[in-house]
Amino acid sequence: MTGSESTTTNTAIGNSARVARQYGPYVQADWGFANHWYPACFSDEVEVNGVVGVTIGGHDIAITRDEDGQVHAIADRCLHRGVKLSAKPMCFANKTVTCWYHGYTYNAESGNLDTIVGSPDDKLIGTVGVRTYPSEDLAGLIFVFVGEEDYTPPPLDSDLPMLVTDKKTPHFRNPNIITKGMRRKLYGNWRLAAENGLDPGHLLVHWDNKIVVALDRAMPLGMKALKDDATESIDIEDGPKGVMNRYDLPENYQPVFENPMVDIKARGGTMYEPFRVSCWLPATLMVENWPIPGITQYEFYVPIDDHHHMYFEVIADTATTEAERKEFDFKYENFYKPLGLLDFNNNDVFAREATEEHYQRFDGWNNEVLSDMDYSVVAWRKQAATHGRGFFQSPYLDED
Amino acid sequence: MTGSESTTTNTAIGNSARVARQYGPYVQADWGFANHWYPACFSDEVEVNGVVGVTIGGHDIAITRDEDGQVHAIADRCLHRGVKLSAKPMCFANKTVTCWYHGYTYNAESGNLDTIVGSPDDKLIGTVGVRTYPSEDLAGLIFVFVGEEDYTPPPLDSDLPMLVTDKKTPHFRNPNIITKGMRRKLYGNWRLAAENGLDPGHLLVHWDNKIVVALDRAMPLGMKALKDDATESIDIEDGPKGVMNRYDLPENYQPVFENPMVDIKARGGTMYEPFRVSCWLPATLMVENWPIPGITQYEFYVPIDDHHHMYFEVIADTATTEAERKEFDFKYENFYKPLGLLDFNNNDVFAREATEEHYQRFDGWNNEVLSDMDYSVVAWRKQAATHGRGFFQSPYLDED
Amino acid sequence: MTGSESTTTNTAIGNSARVARQYGPYVQADWGFANHWYPACFSDEVEVNGVVGVTIGGHDIAITRDEDGQVHAIADRCLHRGVKLSAKPMCFANKTVTCWYHGYTYNAESGNLDTIVGSPDDKLIGTVGVRTYPSEDLAGLIFVFVGEEDYTPPPLDSDLPMLVTDKKTPHFRNPNIITKGMRRKLYGNWRLAAENGLDPGHLLVHWDNKIVVALDRAMPLGMKALKDDATESIDIEDGPKGVMNRYDLPENYQPVFENPMVDIKARGGTMYEPFRVSCWLPATLMVENWPIPGITQYEFYVPIDDHHHMYFEVIADTATTEAERKEFDFKYENFYKPLGLLDFNNNDVFAREATEEHYQRFDGWNNEVLSDMDYSVVAWRKQAATHGRGFFQSPYLDED
Incomplete structure (x- = not known):
């Protein structure tokens, strides 16, 4: 009797083992890139004296809002016995968060232990504290800087998508921006989500989607790059780093509308304004002119742990x-959300969840067979590998 | 790029690493203390020729009752191929338990293989057997001595709460005792459950509970110890070992009714009779005068494995x-159980389940920050470390 | 304090450690025997241009049917990023399977990458491919040869039950055979399922089953072997290998109808035609004259991984x-399936799922206590150890 075998024949040509050397740190970023700004939740989720708990790259973080409307972020683990403060929100005094279990009460600004409810003279008071996280409440999202405690945070803008000047693309720093959205915890590594969003090769999963058919929008089967550097790498000093597929430049890309080998043609054509897709450090997608011209869809793939991410x-x-604003709200509830964020994006969710198993169980990062279409994904991997500021690591000490 | 970091700032003052040396064996007792008596189930769960399966400290145990009403406990794993006898109870003859799969039939008193249903002449008969466990049916509970097979069991009374003589506290050996109760399997290490029960610092989780508000019972925010040895350590020769919070002694404790730093005051005051809380080896709580004066609530936190316990x-x-007796039954069904064992205790269940994650994933036993309020918990840990008779260990041979 | 202990007293007499040396390779076959033919699914599950995914011994396999009705089997993992082709079947052209994610299109016969939907000029096309598996569509079942890619497959007949000549037993090669059946994924190692099916000692789980009571069919408590070689080992050159319990030979077996030690007697007796049970490499049971004379029930226990199997x-x-044929269909839907495959066999399912825990967590293969009744199981183990052509192994590279 002899042992058994692999289930696939991998000729080397497209195997990523060869190209993977070009973006080594990216392959190591299972838990995400540390020392970056990430959205934690939507602004309207955190009421005055409310506490919302999130996990970003293994960091449990409690977001609270004081009576002046200011947002604060502190570690979401009571020092005492480690329960989450957010499990049962208790803010008895302004700018404090009290642990619901034994009453350890933390200052929301400093993280210091200000009192213990049932032990006001306790010798521990004033001597310890939980760590705090820089936070900013911007355009409907609460951003938190997560990473090493002594890392000096660069400005939030360095981790937002770039300000586009050739289009009327709504930017987070535009005072007139309005946003609405949703977030959900998903199975799958954050990188598979980011790559799926950017990837011009995944359009097959969308070719029959309701929104595409209803709008009669041209949705090609693929986008062929006409140059090696068709995907533009953008590196603004002290500013955003990312890659952009300039589908608006016909000298860069040729859309593929049919394939003679198989009986399938792209549909639609009434709507001609091309969308444009870019991906930004740490994990943000910007899709301009989507779902319709003038609108921008942002997506954030926030790592929770190595196998889950929060999808904004x-x-x-x-x-x-x-x-x-009312017109926007109406369209969001009755068009953008049901047909775009749910029906259309659910196909992306299905795809990335289906991909996770291979990357998790079969070491997919070293067992891929990439094709010409992957120029865009490879460009993103290199950019992320170059500009990631550190790695999140598993905080768990157990062996399970 | 550099690695990342811890999420909390632990100044050393209250960290248990310093005090943990005082109760080292307690920290090792993940699976519980072996060589002790534990309740397995309630007496009325085991009918004549019935078989009830329980797991205590990794030991799978089958409890059966013979036609004389006598209770027996044997290993709940058939020798043949390891299925649980209790999975499908079969007692074809008095004082025997037959395995439902291949008919291996064990003597309930000796554990010996008396016959095999479909192979009455089998050479195996009479040569092997499963181990037995000492058991005692007392006051509505079936107790079993669990541990090393050759350990001589001390009397059950050494593992019951002490007989209180200064109060009319119902004791298990009192012939007039009546009991009613429930048991449920919970997530969380047994020690977190025991400590929560004893802990004078956890009262915040109860301050708004229905039973407290309805009775207008005084429920302080905390109990301040006035002496280092406010928690009494009790060590009766050949008898119970435990710790007792003598809340009835004003020279030992001062209840805390308010905290000037936060806007919260204790409620109630109509009911003045103080309750008194004690914790006993191996894992038993006694709360005298609770839920109302004259009544005692007992709780047992029986380890199942390192992350689950049976809550009696x-x-x-x-x-x-x-x-x-009828009056007691009526009050149990319509008052003690719904408002006490369920509504009130569910807050304790929530708390200990919330604590488990930190102790499991972040090695909580070495990553706590204890406060003055923890005098009681620390006293219990020392007492348990001193008098535990051995450790249960994982019986699993697999690597998962 | 000292450590603790085992929960059973194992006198050595029946312990399999002694006999296990006789069938060592069988104990290693956690994932099943490689280089054998296994049923993948029923023929009517795979429509023209349909794709059905199955997992056999860790091999993910996609079964498709071309427009000529021919069945093909290829690896069910897209080379590109590892998703399962079967997750969303897409066959745009005859004899091809297209991956629903990025459009990689494989030839169903050769496994070669014939095109990529959105990248028809891709340099990868024609250079790589997925592996293929030999397949055969026979008598309502699709069989696939699974194992090492360079292993020359022997004829399917070598992995079918033998053609019985002394009875009118329907064989898969009989042109007049008609079959109907079902398959379900079950928890439990495939060997526990195969052994349960063959085992004359497990009849206790069936003694009160509806079909036995309704037919008043004699179902003994056990079958006593009258010779050491009561279970016949069958080894046909270039043909089936297996073991058969010749219950039709009274000189080999004596049925046990009662046991004086326990108050239980076998029931029934109207139906006298004995059934006959045999087990065949790689994992097939044949029960002749069951559920009624003239009918044969086949069962296949196809390994999925080390703890799950597909039960045919x-x-x-x-x-x-x-x-x-109509009469057969009517009886299948209203008698064989509800009373046999479901009600009766569900007792076997319960038994093997109950057994799995011991073999998985307590290394059951080395911690059994076998009895005289296990002659049949031991004979099967030896035969399987001798004729298994290789081992499936875990394909997973992760450490979880």
Whole structure:
């Protein structure tokens, strides 16, 4: 009797083992890149004296809002016995978070232990504290800087998508931006989500989606790169780092509308304005002119642990009047969300969850067979490998 | 790029690493203390020729009752191919338990293989057997001595709470004791359950509970110890070992009713009779005068494995007439159980389940920050470390 | 304090450690025997241009049917990023399977990458491919040869049960055979399932089953072997290998109808035709004259991984007219399936799932206590150890 075998024949040509050397640190970023700004939740999730718990790259973080409306972020583990403060929110005094179990009460700004409810004279008071995280409440999202405690945070803008000047793309720093969105915890590594979003090769999963058919929007089967550097690498000093597929430049890309070998043709054509897709450090997608011209869809793939991420789906527009804001809300509830964030994006969710097993169980990062279409994904991997500021690591001490 | 970091700032003052040396064996008792008596189930769960399976400290045990009403405990794994006898109870002859799969039939007293149903002449018969466990059916509970097979069991009374003589506290050996209760399998290490029960610092989780508000019972925010040895260590020769919070002694404790730093005050005050809490080896809580004066609530936190325990909640009173017993049953069903064992205790269940993650994943036993309020928990840990008779260990041979 | 202990007293007499040396390779076959033919699914599950995914011994396999009705089997993992082709079947052209994610399109016969939907000029096309598996569509089942890629497959007949000549037993090569059946994924190692099926000692789990009571069929408590070689080992050159319990030979077996030690007697007796049970490499049971004389029940215990198997339950008869086929279908739906495959066999399912824990967590293969009744199981183990052609191994590279 002899042992058994592999289930696939891998000729080397497209195997990523050869190219993987070009973006080594990316392959190591199972838990995500540390020392970056990530969205933690939506602004309207955190009420005054509310506490919302999130996990980013293994960091349990409690977000609270004080009576002045200011947002604070502290470690979401009571020093005492490690329960999550957010499990049962208790803010008895302004700018404090009290642990619901034994009453350890932390200052929301400093993290210091200010009192213990049932032991006001305790010798521990004033001597210890939980760590705090820099936070910023911007355009409907609460961003938190997560990483090493002594790392000096660069400005939030260095981790936002770039400000586009050739289009009317709504940017988070635009005072007239309006956003609405949703977030959900998903199975699958954050990188598989980011790559799926950027990837011009995955359009087959969308070719029959309701929104595409209803709008009669041209959705090619693929986008063929006409140059080696068709995907533009963007590196702004002290600013955003990312890659952009300039589908608006016909000298860079040729859309593929049919394949003679198989009986399938791209549909649609009424809507001609091309969308444009870019991906930004640490894990943000910007899709301009999507779902319709003038609208931008942002997506954030926030690592929770090595096998789960929080998926933020955000629709952005600009508005200067109350009527414009109401119109946006109406369209969000009755069009952008049901047909875009749910029906359309659910196909992406299905795809990335289906991919996770291979990367987890079969070491997919070293067992891929990439094709010409993957120019875009490879460009992103190199950019991320170059500009990631550190690695999150598993915080767990157990052996399970 | 550099690695990342811890999420909390632990100044050393209250960290248990310093005190943990005082109760080292306690920290090792993940699976519970071996060579002790534990309740296995309630008496009325085991009918004549019935078989009930339980797991205590990794030991799978089958409890059966013979036609004389006598209770027996044997290993709940058939020797043949390891299935649980209790999975499908079969007692074809008095004082035997037959395995439902291949008919291996064990003597309930000796554990010996008496016959095999479909192979009455089998050479194996009479040559092998399963181990037996000492058992005792007392006051509505079936107790089993679990540990090393050659360990001579001390009397059950050494593992019951002490007989209190200064109060009318119902004791298990009191012939007039009446008990009713429930048991449930919970997530969480048994020690976190025991400590939560004893802990004077956890009262915040109960301050708004229905039973406290309805009775207008004084429930302080905490109990401040006025002496280093406020928690009394009790060590009766050949008898119970445990610790008792003598809340009835004003020279030992000062209840805390308010905290000026946070806007919270203790409620109630109509009911003045103080309850008194004690914890006993191996894992038993006694709460005297609870839920109301004259009643005692016993709790047992029986280890199943390192991350689960069986939670026994028992209400005890004494009765000498049928009318008194009926009154007790009525109050149990309509007051003690719904408001006490369920509504009130569910807050404790929530707390200990919330604590488990930190102790399991972040090695909580060496990553706590204890406060003055933890005098009681530390006293219990020392007492348990001193008097535990051995350790249960994982019986699993697999590597998963 | 000292450590603790085992929960059973194992006198050595029946312990398999002694006999296990006789069938060592069998104990190692956690994932099943490689280089054998296994049923993958039923023929009517795979439509033209349909794709059905199965896992056999860790091999993910996609079964498809081309427009000529021919069945093909290829690896069910896209080379590109490892998703399962079967997760969302797409066959755009005859004899191809397209991956639903990025459009990699494989030839169903050769496994070669014929095109990529959105990248028709891709340099990868024609240079790589997935492996293929020999397959055969026979008598309502699709069989696949699974193992090392360079292993020359012997004829399917070497892995079918033998052609019985002394009875009118329907064989898969009989042109008049008709079959109907079902398959379900079950928890439990495949060997525990195979042994349960063959085992004359497990009849206790069936003694009160509806079908036995309704038919008043004699179901002994056990079958006593009258010779050491009561279980016949069958080894046909270039043909089936297996073991057969010749219950039809009274000089080999004595049925046990009662046991004086326990108050239980076998029931029934109206139906006198004995059934006959045999077990065949790689993992097939044949029960002749079951559920009623003239009918044969085949069962296949196809390993999925080390703790799960696919359980095929197949009823076989012969028919030459449409009326006979209709009568068979009617009896299948209203008798064989509800009373046999479901009600009766569910007791076997319960038993093998109950056994799995011991073999998995307590290394059951080295911690059994076998009895005289196990002659049949031991004979099967030896035969399987001798004729298994290789081992499946875990394909997973992760450490979880």
